[in-house]
Amino acid sequence: MAEENNGLNIFGWTLSKSNRNKKDEDAVLPSIVAPTDEDGAGYVTISSGSSAYNQILSFDLNSKTIKDDRLLILKYREAAMHPEVDQAINHIINEAISSDQEATQLDLDKLDASASIKKKIESAYDEVIRMLDFNNNAADMFRRFYIDGRLYHHLVVDGDREKLGIQEIRYIDSVNISKVKEVIKEKDHKTQVEVVVGVKEYYIYEHIVNQSHSASTVAQKNAIKLSNDSVSYVTSGVTDTTRSRVVGHLDKVLKPLNQLRMMEDAQVIFRLSRAPERRIFYVDVGGHGANRAETYMCDIAAK
Numbered sequence: 096m097a098e099e100n101n102g103l104n105i106f107g108w109t110l111s112k113s114n115r116n117k118k119d120e121d122a123v124l125p126s127i128v129a130p131t132d133e134d135g136a137g138y139v140t141i142s143s144g145s146s147a148y149n150q151i152l153s154f155d156l157n158s159k160t161i162k163d164d165r166l167l168i169l170k171y172r173e174a175a176m177h178p179e180v181d182q183a184i185n186h187i188i189n190e191a192i193s194s195d196q197e198a199t200q201l202d203l204d205k206l207d208a209s210a211s212i213k214k215k216i217e218s219a220y221d222e223v224i225r226m227l228d229f230n231n232n233a234a235d236m237f238r239r240f241y242i243d244g245r246l247y248h249h250l251v252v253d254g255d256r257e258k259l260g261i262q263e264i265r266y267i268d269s270v271n272i273s274k275v276k277e278v279i280k281e282k283d284h285k286t287q288v289e290v291v292v293g294v295k296e297y298y299i300y301e302h303i304v305n306q307s308h309s310a311s312t313v314a315q316k317n318a319i320k321l322s323n324d325s326v327s328y329v330t331s332g333v334t335d336t337t338r339s340r341v342v343g344h345l346d347k348v349l350k351p352l353n354q355l356r357m358m359e360d361a362q363v364i365f366r367l368s369r370a371p372e373r374r375i376f377y378v379d380v381g382g383h384g385a386n387r388a389e390t391y392m393c394d395i396a397a398k
Contacts, residue, residue, distance in 0.1 A: 164340070165270050168243050171345045174352050175242045180345070184241060188234055198233040199224070226264045236266075240329065243269040244343025247298075248327040267326070272300045274328060296323045 174180055192198050201220045203213045224230070227248075240246040247267035253259060279293040298321040330341045378395050380388040 164273060167342070168245075168269050170349065171242050171244065171343050174345055174348055177352060177356075179355070180348055180352060184238065187241065188238055192234045192237055197230060199229065223261075223264070226261070239266075239269075240331070241344055244331040244333070244341060244345070245269050246327075246329045247272050249321075250325055250327060252325070264327070267300070271302055272298055272321075272326070274298050274326075297321060298323070298326045298328075 175184060201217060203216060206213065206216075208216075227236070229236070236246070247269055249265045249267050250261045251263040251265060253262050275297060277295040277297075278291055279295065280289040281292045282289050300319040300321055331343050333342050333344065333346070334340060335342050335346075376395070378392060380391055383391055
């Protein structure tokens, strides 16, 4: 929730005066670099001229991170199926979500707003908790968020009755959706250098049934563009070394988990290869004669 330009932004909705002059949301101050990407969305560059406007969105080259993020999420989910990792995740969930009390509470003590505004915010908050059934599904939602490193929800609004607001909140699988940012550039007439003049944000939803198919082929057939305010998007807040890609909390688990699996496989192979030796008994008969050695061997076998 944020309050700016005499308007109150909450849950994707802006409460402001209807006669206020609003600037273009996509316009930014001219610069040679794009704004800082803090949510791991892939940037797509668009160059626009004075007489023509062209837009090209390639899922093979420019949106390579979409495919990589999908494979990374599947790797996280595979790691979460390991018994040791699953046990650790259950401990974390039990510490984070308590069944004895409400999982979340709304504190508006430090909010500089009137009592009527606070009452409306509390009413909206209670409605969101009800639609999510958060008190019963908090553990499952936190588990999805912790494993995938991101969480998407579709905010369903009735097009014929938009004044009623959000009617339903539906979970979106993180594998099937990704956020994209279009960076709009224009050439400066004085310096002849392309500068960033705007950024458009939206989501690409791709319903993928078979993960073995090429991501670019499926995306071009089933890709659906969703507006920025129709999707709720939460990330883990953890980025990689380039600070341009969001990773999950299980990212640090992948390497030790692979080492554990290799050690277990090596131990099984070692025990199988050494199994015949465990059925062989070595009897030292070096201090006995030929006749005595045979008698001694028979006595050991009888015992």
